[in-house]
Amino acid sequence: MNFARVAAAAVVAWIVSIAIAFIVNMYILADLAQANAAAMRLEADLMANLPVGFGFLLLGFFAFAYAYAKGYEGGDGVMEGIRFGVVVAFIVLGFGVIWQWVVFPISGSFGAAIAIDSVVELAIYGAIVGAIYRPVGVPA
DSSP states (O other): OOHHHHHHHHHHHHHHHHHHHHHIIIIISHHHHHHTGGGSOOHHHHHHHHHHHHHHHHHHHHHHHHHHHHHOOSSOHHHHHHHHHHHHHHHHIIIIIHHHHHHSOOOHHHHHHHHHHHHHHHHHHHHHHHHHOOOTTOOO
């Protein structure tokens, strides 16, 4: 396993995820989030918690890139990454995202939007990891 490429893939995907999250949360899902504000943290509390969230997000990307590298089958990296990202998305949906709707008083439309966004984003992150990761000895 090429640990340097795993780390590079994790860090690049993490940086891209922060930019995507900003766009998604500030523009694409802003109206739905506002309509569900009663279930959300106050902005000051959210901002105070961001460093912890970003840290665990980076940890998650290292696990994501590592799992991709362990299962890499030697095909086209981007396509293999997209498939991997979608599989991870369905794991995340089943174990976490859907439970946000079950547990927290958010609307069905907000829950569905979060679920769709999760699949799209994880496919993108899979493509990024697949484009960057190469096993040891395989030229870029």
